[in-house]
Amino acid sequence: MHKLDIVDNPGSAKPVSTNDSGVKKAVKTATYEFNNRSNDIFLFKASAIDDAKIQVVKGIKYILEVKITRTVCRKKGHPDLENCNFQPDGKLKQVVQNEDEWSY
Template identity: 55%
Template sequence: MGCLTLLLLVILNVRGIPCVLPLLETLPLAGHKHRPVPGSSHNISKNDPGVQNAVLVSTYTFNNESNDIFFFRVYAIKVAQIQIVKGIKYVLEVTISRTICRKSMSPPSLDKCPFQPEGALQQMFNCHFEVWAIPWKHWSKVTSFVCHPPSRLLPTGSEVARR
């Protein structure tokens, strides 16, 4: 509870006015911007250096656990969130795409690997990554990830009939 809210509660109680705390919490107080609740996650810039590092760690983890012969790299970052929890937890929603670089080639850097052109070898996944980082120890780890192919629209009845 903020100091101004607490002060308002004290003033109202002294004057014998009944307090309804949930109602008071929703009132905007002059000069105060909405701040995230400590410990909750909130959106962060996709260009933040910590986000970029978490994306890189996530991509390497995906590639290390994938049986694909090609490397994947991030095609788009859809959502980037941060939460402070004994370090920093990054929650990322990204699209990754297969590159033309084979894992046997060991590329110098994933960003130098072009994406597969449209065709049979092109493949994309939508992924949810959670990365726990302790920046002051230069340490980060992917704690969970789930990837699935992008949703495809189901054909309508008339499209099925034409096949």
């Protein structure tokens, strides 16, 4: 459960811990969507959550700033992303993604 101070500005985005379970779930969902839309043969996974905000509107909206990094796992094998190691430094090592993720 999220404790939000709605007295100041109801409906405005509020900072939330990057360790929050809802944030982690939203990052996982956003990364899954990124991988599904990407035509790269390798999977990406989050390497850092730089910023997270939460906004209560019609449900809960997560506003995220996440760094995702290319892994050594190919999409075709459908590996467990948690067990995929990051690729060594290279041109596609990091991508910054800003993602709005909704949760009801």
